[in-house]
Amino acid sequence: xxxxxxxxxxxxxxxxxxxxxxxxxLAKVKPKSDAILQALGDSRHEEALITAEGxxxxxxxxxxxxxxxxxxxxxxxxxxDARARGFTTxxxxxxxxxxxxxxxSSKEANKAAEQKEAEWNIGFWLxxxxxxxxxxxxxxxxxxxxxxxxxxxxxxFICGAFTGNQASVRVFEKNGFKTRSIKENAxxxxxxxxxIHILEWRSDKE
Numbered sequence: 196x197x198x199x200x201x202x203x204x205x206x207x208x209x210x211x212x213x214x215x216x217x218x219x220x221l222a223k224v225k226p227k228s229d230a231i232l233q234a235l236g237d238s239r240h241e242e243a244l245i246t247a248e249g250x251x252x253x254x255x256x257x258x259x260x261x262x263x264x265x266x267x268x269x270x271x272x273x274x275x276d277a278r279a280r281g282f283t284t285x286x287x288x289x290x291x292x293x294x295x296x297x298x299x300s301s302k303e304a305n306k307a308a309e310q311k312e313a314e315w316n317i318g319f320w321l322x323x324x325x326x327x328x329x330x331x332x333x334x335x336x337x338x339x340x341x342x343x344x345x346x347x348x349x350x351x352f353i354c355g356a357f358t359g360n361q362a363s364v365r366v367f368e369k370n371g372f373k374t375r376s377i378k379e380n381a382x383x384x385x386x387x388x389x390x391i392h393i394l395e396w397r398s399d400k401e
Contacts, residue, residue, distance in 0.1 A: 200323050204360040206384050224253065224271075247346050249273065255321065255334055270319035270334055272343060275353040278314065282355065282378055282393050314353045315343065319363075326362065332369045339370065339396070350398040358390035372396045 196202060196212040209216055231251035238245045255268035317338065321331050343349035356363040358377060368374075372394040379390040 196320070198323055201320050204357055204363060205318075205320055206357075206382060206389075210385065228252065244346060246348055249347070250338065250342055255330070257325070267325050268319065268321035268331070268334075270317065270331075270338060272315055272317050272338060272347075272349075275314040275316035277316070277353045277355060277393060280381075282376070282381060282391065312351050313349065314351050315347075315349050316354050317352060318354075319366075331363075331366045335366055335370050344398065352396040354394050354396075355391045356394070357384075358392060360392075364392050364394070367394045367396070370396065 196208055196217075197210060199210075202208050202210050202212065227249060228251045231247050231249060234245060234247065235251065250272050253269050253271050254266055255270060256264040257267050258264050317335060319331055319335070339349070339352070343352075352372070354367055354372065356367065358379070364374070373396070374392050375395050376393045377390060378393065380388040381391040382389050
């Protein structure tokens with residue numbers, strides 16, 4: 196986490212990232228993970244799948260030859276705050292997807308429905324020793340299709356990646372995301388203004 200090739204592309208972790216920071220992070224995320232796992236366990240005999248409000252697992256680990264595992268990354272899924280931050284524009288309709296033939300009321304209804312639809316964000320990091328191996332691309336695909344869609348009823352994702360972080364942009368693009376806008380000087384991160392790519396994925400665009 197203290198590698199500049201990792202933390203420079205993340206908004207929140209302090210640098211240097213100390214043991215106390217790791218403990219604070221675990222204290223924050225573990226109760227939610229435990230609650231989701233408990234709910235899943237309690238419903239294991241029910242016929243219908245229950246809907247969760249997140250993913251109970253975030254760590255990406257590599258199994259070693261001796262059977263132990265090594266933490267090589269982390270990923271999370273959470274409600275997207277892109278709209279609240281003012282990062283979104285009228286990007287959810289792709290070029291060629293016009294609204295010809297729709298009345299003004301229908302257009303407004305579609306826009307209102309989009310704004311009410313739950314929007315999710317995926318954030319991640321991966322140890323530099325494991326970059327360029329397709330690991331995060333596969334992890335994001337698994338999170339979306341094996342968990343978020345069937346167990347969270349997630350249908351729309353609005354995610355961000357700092358300008359210059361082309362590797363993360365490519366991870367999203369390989370999973371069908373489209374860049375909808377690029378906002379310069381969007382966030383102040385550790386005293387520096389950073390630009391951000393805004394990318395979107397919707398289940399009806401697979």
